[in-house]
Amino acid sequence: MKLVLVPLLAVCTLLGQSVTPAGDSASDLNVNSRYTIESINFIDQRDYKLSTSALEDIRRLIGAKVNTEALDLLAQRIRAELHAHEVTFKLTRGAAPEEVRVLIHVDQAAGAVDASVPKLIYNSQLGFTGIGQVTTTLGSNALTFQMVRDSDTLIETLSGIQAKYDRLSLAGGRIRLGFEFDAYEDKYDSSTLAALDSASRPSSLGAGLAAGLGAGAYGSRLNYEPSATFVLAAPLTLTVGLSFEQLDHLPSAARPESANAVINTLRYHQRWTGSGGNKEELDAGYSLRAATTFLGSNLAYTRHLAHARYIYSRDAQSVEVAVFAGAIYGQAPLFERFAIGDSAMLLGWNKYKLDPIGGNRLAYGSVTYGYHMMRVFYDTGSVWEQGKPPEPKQSAGVGVSSGLGVLEKGAFLLALAFPLRDGRVTPVLIAGMNF
Amino acid sequence: MTVSSQGLVAHHVSGEIRVTAPNLHFLTGKSLSRLHDGAAVPFDFQLMITDSRNNVIARALERFTVSYDVWEEKFSVVRVRDFRKSGMRLSATSAESWCLENIFVPATSLQAGQQLWARLEIRTVESREPVAASSGINLATLIEIFSRPSRPQQDRWSLESAPFELASLNP
Numbered sequence: 001m002k003l004v005l006v007p008l009l010a011v012c013t014l015l016g017q018s019v020t021p022a023g024d025s026a027s028d029l030n031v032n033s034r035y036t037i038e039s040i041n042f043i044d045q046r047d048y049k050l051s052t053s054a055l056e057d058i059r060r061l062i063g064a065k066v067n068t069e070a071l072d073l074l075a076q077r078i079r080a081e082l083h084a085h086e087v088t089f090k091l092t093r094g095a096a097p098e099e100v101r102v103l104i105h106v107d108q109a110a111g112a113v114d115a116s117v118p119k120l121i122y123n124s125q126l127g128f129t130g131i132g133q134v135t136t137t138l139g140s141n142a143l144t145f146q147m148v149r150d151s152d153t154l155i156e157t158l159s160g161i162q163a164k165y166d167r168l169s170l171a172g173g174r175i176r177l178g179f180e181f182d183a184y185e186d187k188y189d190s191s192t193l194a195a196l197d198s199a200s201r202p203s204s205l206g207a208g209l210a211a212g213l214g215a216g217a218y219g220s221r222l223n224y225e226p227s228a229t230f231v232l233a234a235p236l237t238l239t240v241g242l243s244f245e246q247l248d249h250l251p252s253a254a255r256p257e258s259a260n261a262v263i264n265t266l267r268y269h270q271r272w273t274g275s276g277g278n279k280e281e282l283d284a285g286y287s288l289r290a291a292t293t294f295l296g297s298n299l300a301y302t303r304h305l306a307h308a309r310y311i312y313s314r315d316a317q318s319v320e321v322a323v324f325a326g327a328i329y330g331q332a333p334l335f336e337r338f339a340i341g342d343s344a345m346l347l348g349w350n351k352y353k354l355d356p357i358g359g360n361r362l363a364y365g366s367v368t369y370g371y372h373m374m375r376v377f378y379d380t381g382s383v384w385e386q387g388k389p390p391e392p393k394q395s396a397g398v399g400v401s402s403g404l405g406v407l408e409k410g411a412f413l414l415a416l417a418f419p420l421r422d423g424r425v426t427p428v429l430i431a432g433m434n435f
Numbered sequence: 436m437t438v439s440s441q442g443l444v445a446h447h448v449s450g451e452i453r454v455t456a457p458n459l460h461f462l463t464g465k466s467l468s469r470l471h472d473g474a475a476v477p478f479d480f481q482l483m484i485t486d487s488r489n490n491v492i493a494r495a496l497e498r499f500t501v502s503y504d505v506w507e508e509k510f511s512v513v514r515v516r517d518f519r520k521s522g523m524r525l526s527a528t529s530a531e532s533w534c535l536e537n538i539f540v541p542a543t544s545l546q547a548g549q550q551l552w553a554r555l556e557i558r559t560v561e562s563r564e565p566v567a568a569s570s571g572i573n574l575a576t577l578i579e580i581f582s583r584p585s586r587p588q589q590d591r592w593s594l595e596s597a598p599f600e601l602a603s604l605n606p
Contacts, residue, residue, distance in 0.1 A: 029475050029477075029500040029502065029513045029515070030473075030474070030475035030500075030502040031475075031502040031503070031504045031511035031523070032473050032502060032503075032504060032505055035505075035506070066473075068474070068475055088472075089472075089473075089474075090472030090473055090474075091472065091473025091474075091505050092473070092505060093505055093506055097506065098506075100473065100505055100506075
């Protein structure tokens with residue numbers, strides 16, 4: 001009897017103890033909770049598609065002290081949104097003492113297939129642009145297949161496929177390898193064909209333009225693009241690679257041309273949260289494409305493009321400033337030439353009316369003010385030919401933009417843009433996801 | 436993972452039975468990787484004093500949460516029952532020893548002249564269990580945890596001392 005009573009008393013004594021102190025919190029148990037989160041990034045540097053509210057959670061955590069419970073909840077949320085097998089995070093030293101970086105590791109379920117529509121735009125002047133995407137991940141290998149119809153981004157309207165293989169995590173996540181194959185059919189606005197025809201005549205637009213236009217209209221385009229992305233110092237990355245483009249001309253009897261280029265992209269993308277609750281985001285990059293006969297290219301040119309986008313937000317208000325600048329030297333094909341007057345730059349203008357074959361110089365700036373879902377923006381920019389004076393154009397507009405319901409994963413935009421010019425004002429309607 | 440028996444040494448200090456285990460290292464493997472990644476890793480401890488019939492005479496249950504300072508590269512341990520009780524800036528071995536120093540059973544319930552054994556069991560908390568839950572742990576939960584077999588994905592260490600009598604223990 002005594003032997004029964006003794007352990008019973010022991011258990012009763014134990015149960016009488018309070019294990020959990022009042023006011024305990026998980027973050028207090030982690031010695032790193034005294035450090036401030038400098039940044040949150042994915043280890044493999046992939047651009048995962050997250051909901052706006054998940055991105056908001058990330059922004060909220062940056063600048064705050066490490067909170068294990070909040071980071072666990074964020075990991076669970078990302079796991080659910082990406083249908084991942086497991087999402088974990090690790091802390092590393094930040095650039096400044098007392099600050100740490102959070103690196104998120106996404107372990108995709110083997111063979112899981114994720115279907116999405118990363119881009120869908122309707123522009124009342126340019127029509128529909130859409131991308132359907134299927135991605136499957138096997139360990140550290142990701143395969144992405146896209147069907148594309150794009151009348152928005154380039155001078156040509158392209159339809160086709162993109163297939164990409166990514167080796168996601170090498171050297172502890174500091175290197176990513178990729179290989180992309182693209183196959184497009186290309187169509188052109190009548191104004192583009194007319195301008196190309198005119199440019200090819202010796203007495204027309206001028207020898208300068210004809211010389212700078214590396215290839216005329218092509219009916220299809222193939223691209224083979226191996227690349228490697230290096231994390232130089234997170235979030236600064238450098239992508240280097242090669243692009244082998246084959247252009248099949250119209251008519252099909254013409255000899256194919258090639259635009260084989262070395263590609264380099266330096267990118268910096270960082271978010272901060274200030275002590276006063278203000279949030280900042282900077283996305284800046286510089287890309288260089290250099291096509292050379294050394295790679296067997298018929299066309300020789302270099303294309304430089306630099307961009308910076310800065311967003312400051314506090315409470316319900318936000319201000320976004322974006323600038324782009326580009327220059328092309330040599331004989332670049334149409335797909336390399338700059339165009340604005342679409343659904344991303346100089347909204348409201350028609351790119352074909354501004355310059356039906358694009359330009360080899362680009363300057364563009366934009367300011368957007370946001371209050372809750374409302375957006376008011378002002379755009380200005382120009383594309384022009386080297387040696388000619390730029391003719392800056394301006395536009396302004398209003399719209400709504402936010403994550404909405406099933407469209408939460410991508411920002412949804414509905415905007416009316418007005419080109420600012422003398423005479424009549426013709427508003428342009430733009431609707432889409434993922435701007 | 437099981438450390439062989441006889442690796443546990445019992446001590447009688449100020450009316451309490453404490454244990455040492457010089458060969459025990461539980462800050463290893465996956466748990467150590469998680470710690471180096473800046474995570475807080477909880478470990479559940481059970482110290483039992485049993486008699487020759489394997490009856491539990493006394494028992495102590497504790498959860499210790501270990502974390503690793505990514506800047507100072509030192510370990511920190513918090514005893515969840517009283518989180519003001521903590522060890523800071525420790526090496527891995529010191530952190531392991533700190534946990535053992537802070538789990539004990541009162542000697543008052545033990546009879547002099549009785550042959551006794553000390554048993555120590557340590558389990559990692561499953562990684563899928565949020566660390567936040569560890570702060571809300573109570574003794575009933577710990578008893579329930581140790582009453583069921585460990586899961587394959589959990590690391591587990593079990594040690595047993597040589598038989599001893601209360602009077603023969605060294606401090």
